[in-house]
Amino acid sequence: MENFMFQAPTKIIFGKGTENQTGEEIKKFGKKVLLHYGEGSIKKYGIYDRVMGSLKKEGLEVIELGGVQPNPRLSMVRKGVSLCRENNIDFILAVGGGSAIDSAKAIGIGVPYSGDVWDFYAKKAKIRAALPIGAVLTIPAAGSEVSCDSVITNEDGWYKRSADNEAIFPRFSILNPELTFTLSAKQTAIGIADIMSHVFERYFTQVQNVELTDRLAEATLKTLINNAGIVLENPNDYNARAEIMWCGSIAHNNMLGTGRINDWASHGIEHELSAIYDIAHGEGLSIVFPAWMKYVYKSNLPRFAQYANRVWNIDIDFNNIEKTAIDGINRLESFFREIGLATRLSDLDITDDRFDEMANKAVENGPIGFFKKLDKNDILNIFKIAL
Amino acid sequence: MENFMFQAPTKIIFGKGTENQTGEEIKKFGKKVLLHYGEGSIKKYGIYDRVMGSLKKEGLEVIELGGVQPNPRLSMVRKGVSLCRENNIDFILAVGGGSAIDSAKAIGIGVPYSGDVWDFYAKKAKIRAALPIGAVLTIPAAGSEVSCDSVITNEDGWYKRSADNEAIFPRFSILNPELTFTLSAKQTAIGIADIMSHVFERYFTQVQNVELTDRLAEATLKTLINNAGIVLENPNDYNARAEIMWCGSIAHNNMLGTGRINDWASHGIEHELSAIYDIAHGEGLSIVFPAWMKYVYKSNLPRFAQYANRVWNIDIDFNNIEKTAIDGINRLESFFREIGLATRLSDLDITDDRFDEMANKAVENGPIGFFKKLDKNDILNIFKIAL
Numbered sequence: 001m002e003n004f005m006f007q008a009p010t011k012i013i014f015g016k017g018t019e020n021q022t023g024e025e026i027k028k029f030g031k032k033v034l035l036h037y038g039e040g041s042i043k044k045y046g047i048y049d050r051v052m053g054s055l056k057k058e059g060l061e062v063i064e065l066g067g068v069q070p071n072p073r074l075s076m077v078r079k080g081v082s083l084c085r086e087n088n089i090d091f092i093l094a095v096g097g098g099s100a101i102d103s104a105k106a107i108g109i110g111v112p113y114s115g116d117v118w119d120f121y122a123k124k125a126k127i128r129a130a131l132p133i134g135a136v137l138t139i140p141a142a143g144s145e146v147s148c149d150s151v152i153t154n155e156d157g158w159y160k161r162s163a164d165n166e167a168i169f170p171r172f173s174i175l176n177p178e179l180t181f182t183l184s185a186k187q188t189a190i191g192i193a194d195i196m197s198h199v200f201e202r203y204f205t206q207v208q209n210v211e212l213t214d215r216l217a218e219a220t221l222k223t224l225i226n227n228a229g230i231v232l233e234n235p236n237d238y239n240a241r242a243e244i245m246w247c248g249s250i251a252h253n254n255m256l257g258t259g260r261i262n263d264w265a266s267h268g269i270e271h272e273l274s275a276i277y278d279i280a281h282g283e284g285l286s287i288v289f290p291a292w293m294k295y296v297y298k299s300n301l302p303r304f305a306q307y308a309n310r311v312w313n314i315d316i317d318f319n320n321i322e323k324t325a326i327d328g329i330n331r332l333e334s335f336f337r338e339i340g341l342a343t344r345l346s347d348l349d350i351t352d353d354r355f356d357e358m359a360n361k362a363v364e365n366g367p368i369g370f371f372k373k374l375d376k377n378d379i380l381n382i383f384k385i386a387l
Numbered sequence: 388m389e390n391f392m393f394q395a396p397t398k399i400i401f402g403k404g405t406e407n408q409t410g411e412e413i414k415k416f417g418k419k420v421l422l423h424y425g426e427g428s429i430k431k432y433g434i435y436d437r438v439m440g441s442l443k444k445e446g447l448e449v450i451e452l453g454g455v456q457p458n459p460r461l462s463m464v465r466k467g468v469s470l471c472r473e474n475n476i477d478f479i480l481a482v483g484g485g486s487a488i489d490s491a492k493a494i495g496i497g498v499p500y501s502g503d504v505w506d507f508y509a510k511k512a513k514i515r516a517a518l519p520i521g522a523v524l525t526i527p528a529a530g531s532e533v534s535c536d537s538v539i540t541n542e543d544g545w546y547k548r549s550a551d552n553e554a555i556f557p558r559f560s561i562l563n564p565e566l567t568f569t570l571s572a573k574q575t576a577i578g579i580a581d582i583m584s585h586v587f588e589r590y591f592t593q594v595q596n597v598e599l600t601d602r603l604a605e606a607t608l609k610t611l612i613n614n615a616g617i618v619l620e621n622p623n624d625y626n627a628r629a630e631i632m633w634c635g636s637i638a639h640n641n642m643l644g645t646g647r648i649n650d651w652a653s654h655g656i657e658h659e660l661s662a663i664y665d666i667a668h669g670e671g672l673s674i675v676f677p678a679w680m681k682y683v684y685k686s687n688l689p690r691f692a693q694y695a696n697r698v699w700n701i702d703i704d705f706n707n708i709e710k711t712a713i714d715g716i717n718r719l720e721s722f723f724r725e726i727g728l729a730t731r732l733s734d735l736d737i738t739d740d741r742f743d744e745m746a747n748k749a750v751e752n753g754p755i756g757f758f759k760k761l762d763k764n765d766i767l768n769i770f771k772i773a774l
Binding site: 001002003004005006007008009010011012013014015016017018208209211212213215216218219220222223226227238239242243246247250255258259 | 388389390391392393394395396397398399400401402403404405595596598599600602603605606607609610613614625626629630633634637642645646
């Protein structure tokens with residue numbers, strides 16, 4: 001086990017009707033709120049009205065900035081920074097999924113910084129201060145509601161990069177599973193793939209003697225798999241929606257990464273894909289992860305056999321551990337297909353045209369990954385497996 | 388699943404040599420430190436010297452208060468409060484196990500309060516402020532290093548009562564598994580029983596649809612069981628010590644209680660036992676829990692069968708679920724015996740003399756427990772089973 005630091009300071013307020021507490025929570029931190037959200041579905045389903053009602057009830061002043069896109073853009077962040085400065089905003093509330101929250105975090109660090117906010121993502125500046133942010137989560141997927149990361153896409157060159165600092169942990173995150181009833185089957189599946197990927201990035205490690213976190217990760221994966229079928233059958237099943245939503249936060253508050261060296265190569269590869277093709281991050285991962293697994297599993301057969309056995313209940317073939325490992329990988333690919341996700345680039349009509357460009361960008365700061373260190377050639381091979 | 392709030396703000400610094408970071412962490416909060424510890428073992432094993440070295444290196448001023456006893460006493464807390472006031476202490480560092488940390492928390496809330504600190508434990512006053520505290524943990528057991536609870540024993544009547552408030556979360560807790568190598572086999576086993584009990588109090592619930600937390604709890608119990616044998620065989624096994632230490636915090640930061648109504652009757656019963664007989668809390672629990680389980684299991688057979696199957700790998704007898712449930716309970720009692728703990732009151736020469744007094748005290752504020760609500764008569768029955 002490796003030495004580690006762990007902290008989960010975000011106050012999670014979980015359950016039915018909890019969005020009505022938003023104003024009360026914000027009041028502890030500020031008075032003038034930037035309400036930041038996506039493309040209007042929160043208005044369609046009444047979430048906007050309830051949140052706004054809660055803010056007004058507490059006498060908070062509200063400036064709105066809607067229109068955050070999936071794979072949130074730097075131009076929107078810059079717009080938000082200006083708006084906050086002009087209006088002396090002292091709290092940013094994101095209502096939405098990871099895109100709205102990541103965009104809110106980016107605005108939060110941009111406001112007190114004299115340079116350009118992209119500096120933090122280009123690793124040219126260190127985050128030292130941020131406006132406090134909070135979240136009302138409507139899509140369980142990214143885990144941004146409990147993390148101190150933000151991922152932003154720079155349209156100038158389509159770079160998708162991340163910044164992290166403990167100053168951007170949301171002060172609170174409100175998680176009401178009812179708000180996820182209206183997610184389509186596709187959006188739900190994409191979220192599940194994203195959550196599973198956050199577990200995989202931590203689970204597939206070469207660090208030995210990490211039993212507790214192995215078992216906690218396996219518990220999270222099994223719960224996701226069991227509840228995926230239930231919500232796809234019945235989108236209004238509160239308990240199954242609640243399990244998936246809580247899995248999304250547990251998967252990414254980094255408890256599952258404690259004592260381990262995490263991998264994150266698949267995320268790096270997927271970021272290049274979604275930056276260029278603007279596909280959903282979760283569906284990019286349902287393509288990249290099976291391919292990555294097929295390419296790297298031999299680096300640690302016992303770990304892949306354990307995964308097959310404990311997560312998918314596949315009996316271990318003690319005379320052929322490799323077969324067990326491969327069965328586990330294939331089972332994941334079938335699962336992604338069963339829940340309606342692409343598992344090959346060709347499913348999304350992506351060809352090998354830009355493999356070279358993407359592989360170059362993925363390794364521009366050197367090889368990526370820990371489970372198996374990947375250079376440009378490795379990434380090209382993974383893209384080929386994924387075709 | 389029930390609505391819930393969850394927050395784990397304590398910064399955990401985990402691993403080899405981490406006690407050398409103590410001074411650096413304290414410096415963020417204060418300059419004048421009360422160093423609070425137990426009966427001298429930290430001096431014997433060099434922990435005191437390393438921690439003191441780290442404090443001195445950062446130029447911190449230190450006042451000492453050693454001598455905290457197991458089942459920490461109110462008289463010591465009052466002494467600490469006076470000492471802090473006389474010396475304008477602005478940070479309290481506990482070095483030790485749950486007793487030192489609980490005592491530090493009590494002192495922390497006593498200092499800014501004009502009345503007597505017992506008021507908080509007697510529920511006559513609400514905690515509004517506290518001196519910041521931190522911990523260097525030497526005994527994985529109580530989970531106090533990540534909790535916002537404190538349990539103190541009032542010698543006047545031997546009442547053992549708790550107080551809780553988010554103001555008493557430790558600001559940081561330093562967990563170096565190496566510091567636990569010198570724990571005796573008995574101390575180690577007592578700690579394991581204490582940790583398992585924290586999981587049980589949350590696991591045995593009547594709330595349905597709590598799959599993720601069920602599985603996370605089962606993961607924690609399995610890890611504890613697997614590593615108990617390893618450390619009792621080889622006390623210097625770093626990885627097994629690390630697993631147990633991290634289990635101790637995960638078991639009690641309340642993640643495992645999210646979405647569930649917890650029980651806590653067994654803790655209530657045990658507190659009466661250890662308040663009167665001054666036995667180790669963990670060994671009180673290794674006696675009370677099997678007896679409690681035998682008395683209540685019929686209230687929810689499926690849950691006890693699930694526990695037997697998933698935690699102890701006992702095959703479910705589908706024609707006799709009750710037998711499966713009983714097998715699981717018996718397996719726990721055998722496990723406690725295997726690791727050298729008492730499982731009956733008679734093992735510690737405790738007779739039925741004071742059953743009536745203890746049962747009365749346990750229910751003085753009404754029936755206890757949620758899995759099955761227990762009145763005085765129920766508690767007497769549990770004591771009889773435990774004889």
